[in-house]
Amino acid sequence: MNDLDTRIGEWRTAVLRSRSVDAADADELEEHLREQIADLQTAGLSSSEAFLIAVGRLGEVDAVSAEFAREHSDRLWKQLAIARPAEGGRRSFVTMLGFAALAVVAIQVARLLATTSDGSASQVFGDPTGGWFLRNLGLFVLPVLAGYLAVLRRMPWPRIAGIAGLVAVVTIVINLFPYVPGSSSETLVGLHLPALLWFVVGAVYVAGELRSSARRMDFIRFTGEWAIYYTLIVLGGGVLTVLTVQVLAPIAPEAIDEVLTWVIPSGGAAGVVVAAWLVEAKKSVVENLAPVLTAIFTPLFAVMLLVSAAGYLIAGIGRRFDRELVSVFDVMMLVVVALVVYGISARGTGRGTRTMDVIRLAAVIAAIVLDLLVLVSMFLRIGDLGVTPNRVAALGLNLVLLVNLAGCAWLGVRQLATGGSGVRLERWQTSYLPVFAGWLLLVVVAISPLFSFA
């Protein structure tokens, strides 16, 4: 009988492998199978004979599950609704809501402080309100996200304190610096601080296992998925906003601005936490989207970059070349790095992997050539660049990305030559993360004093 149970267990596993058959269906089929076996045994068959005949009568597993799939096609679509509120799901939902509310409160309090400080309160922050608010924007939301993840990960207090101390130092520094109102240093801080804080979120995400390459890769995956979910939430929020404006316009046009100043920052802040919750809750449920998008866009970007590089090589850079164009090339290289990272994070072993590796390598090399052309021409033709905070930040990022891509190109060539796996490339990317974080920290705390807060 024991042997029979094992065989029934194996059969049940095979049936359940099809996503169209759920556990209750399997129970029903198993009960049928057992009854059939019992009947056949009564008729004098041995247990293994009875098992074979009963399984045969029940039909080929594939055919039966295909029939189930026709009836239950909805099951083939992974449900986005939270699966089981029973197993701690409800609590995780409530925790998420709590932190999302916290983010909303933080951003609204900051906004109210910033607006009322138009007049008397402006001394409190020592700055015109707009500058203070934008400079600190990341601090209103991302520490809340870090807190949420710390609770999820049950991080020990000493580690939390260490990370919180770091954030506090940065907060104090950027709020004590006497920025020239409307200066580019201040804008740079506003742009780089959220990115720096994202690395703080990362430190919490990996639960303090900062050295682990695998954990770092998890964080990179989390970042990609989070960005996709957040974009989707923002798109949905955009539709909601447009509809709200249209609906309110005939009856209360004067209230629209007031409503939007409450709704848009709140939605944006809450979305940060909700997106993180979705990624965490759904990472085992939905297929990851970032690698899929990467697979679609890698060839397209490769073509674009190759054509552009060829064009620049033939024509040289244009006469009316804008010196600030460096930031465009920063974005381009950032995209290429993302394509490489998410490409390797989902690198399979099947057919077509090699083709994809070649395409990716072509994109990387084209991006490097393009960037070098632009940089060299800029230095040669424009000569004196004039050192401003913006240019230092843009050129520095350019250098950081260029080194990263050069490493990718070198490892990519080696990988194609030796037919190795993408492990080295993955290592390279995960060990490069501190360089990014370090550069961001440098921009946030060091560039402004160097340029006397201009």
Add this chain to the structure above:
Amino acid sequence: MNIDKDLVAAMATPLVLAILAEGSNYGYAILKRVRELSGGELQWTDGMLYPLLHRLERLEFIRSEWGTSDTGRPRRYYEITTAGRAQLAEQRRQWAAATRTLGGLWNLTAQGAGA
């Protein structure tokens, strides 16, 4: 003689509904009843019964309830609904019309062949 597979598929719904009209029942017993009634001429892949039962449940012709078997294992019992009975009556009319039509024709041919 085995009944053609398309014909089995067409018969499946009225057959299951008619068996359930006799009283609520569960999958294995329904199939046993089918075998008994057809004298083994109606070959059915047992596993295919369950997707059919689930479809009929979705259409609200039958409803199901989990109970336990004699051995204490979970067992799902199906029961016909009012809508199911109406559907059965409708199917019965259609099958009667179909057999009448064919029957009329085949009786004539049989007589012709006999003459």
